[in-house]
Amino acid sequence: xxxxxxxxxxxxxxxxxxxxxxxxxxxxxxxxxxxxxxxxxxxxxxxxxxxxxxxxxxxxxxxxxxxxxxxxxxxxxxxxxxxxxxxxxxxxxxxxxxxxxxxxxxxxxxxx
Amino acid sequence: xxxxxxxxxxxxxxxxxxxxxxxxxxxxxxxxxxxxxxxxxxxxxxxxxxxxxxxxxxxxxxxxxxxxxxxxxxxxxxxxxxxxxxxxxxxxxxxxxxxxxxxxxxxxxxxxxxx
Numbered sequence: 001x002x003x004x005x006x007x008x009x010x011x012x013x014x015x016x017x018x019x020x021x022x023x024x025x026x027x028x029x030x031x032x033x034x035x036x037x038x039x040x041x042x043x044x045x046x047x048x049x050x051x052x053x054x055x056x057x058x059x060x061x062x063x064x065x066x067x068x069x070x071x072x073x074x075x076x077x078x079x080x081x082x083x084x085x086x087x088x089x090x091x092x093x094x095x096x097x098x099x100x101x102x103x104x105x106x107x108x109x110x111x112x
Numbered sequence: 113x114x115x116x117x118x119x120x121x122x123x124x125x126x127x128x129x130x131x132x133x134x135x136x137x138x139x140x141x142x143x144x145x146x147x148x149x150x151x152x153x154x155x156x157x158x159x160x161x162x163x164x165x166x167x168x169x170x171x172x173x174x175x176x177x178x179x180x181x182x183x184x185x186x187x188x189x190x191x192x193x194x195x196x197x198x199x200x201x202x203x204x205x206x207x208x209x210x211x212x213x214x215x216x217x218x219x220x221x222x223x224x225x226x227x
Contacts, residue, residue, distance in 0.1 A: 004154075032214070043116075043203050043218030044155065089154050093214060098168055100145070100216065102154030 002027040004103040006090060012109045013080055021075040021106045023090035031095035033066055033073050038087045038105065047088075048075075052095070080110045116219035118204050124225045125194055132190045133222045137206030144187050145216060146179055147203040155203055161187060162209065194226045 007022040023033070031052055036044035050057045050066045050073065057064045063076040077084050087105040094101075117136045125131050137144050142163050147155035158177065160168040163184035176194075181187040191198055201223050205216035 009152075034215070036218075041221075041223075043205070043221050044216075046215050046217065049215060091154075098143070098160050098162075098214070099157045099170075100155075100214075101157065102147075104152065104154050 002101065004028070004090065004092060004101055006088075006103040006106045010107045010109065012111060015080060015082060015110050015112050017080055019077040019080050019084070019108055019110070021088050021090075021108070023073040023075070023103055025071050025092055028071075028092050028101065029095050030068075030092040032093045033064075034091045034093070034100075035062075035064055035073075035075050036089045036091060036102075038089055044089055077108075082110045082112050085109045116204055116206050116217050118202075118219040118222050120222060121220060122223050122225075124227065126227050127194060127196060129194055130190065130192045131194055131224065132188055133202055133204075133224075135187045135189070135204030135206075135219060137186070137204070138208075138217055139185075141206035141208045141217070142184065143207045143209055143214065144181055145205045145207075146187070146189050147205065149201045149203055149221070150199075158189070191224075194224075196226045199224055199226045 004025045034049045035047045038044040048064045050064045061078045065074045087107045089105045090103045091100045119134045144161045146158040149155045159179045161181040176192045179189045201221040203221045205218045207214045207216045
């Protein structure tokens with residue numbers, strides 16, 4: 001069966017450190033993988049997209065890697081700040097169809 | 113443009129009643145998605161429109177759920193004979209196929225509570 005798993009339900013890190021979140025998938029052939037941020041009571045907000053033929057993407061303090069052999073994406077936030085505290089979701093769009101499949105999310109808390 | 117809007121933001125209803133939610137996408141976006149999200153889970157795909165055509169519908173969606181997008185602008189999601197298991201956040205997202213990639217912009221959601 002198809003599955004998207006994100007690492008541990010909650011991740012706590014010290015301010016200034018790098019947060020690394022994982023997204024593992026099985027039985028998908030994603031054309032795109034996206035990362036979203038979601039704050040309590042709000043809809044997800046798009047952060048980064050990476051295509052199946054790309055290895056790495058960066059945007060300011062954010063970096064995403066995509067390994068289609070390992071079926072894994074890593075999401076890094078460098079120099080983390082308390083304002084980065086939120087739930088982070090990965091989402092796959094397969095290369096057939098228009099559906100998006102979301103992981104369960106990882107709750108990140110950055111401790112001052 | 114102020115982004116994707118949804119109405120109402122909260123809805124409390126009794127089991128067995130019908131409810132309807134509205135989504136207004138970003139005006140130039142031709143794609144519209146509905147999702148359902150329960151606590152501690154990621155959004156679960158319900159259905160997808162390109163312009164006014166409903167192109168995909170989740171197999172998990174029972175026939176009590178129906179969605180429309182007349183004229184390819186706003187969309188409505190109706191749930192008939194609500195059940196307690198329908199309690200969730202209902203999210204709408206829009207995107208533009210002309211952008212080359214399908215970046216979705218989400219609305220704030222409608223939180224449904226079925227008593």
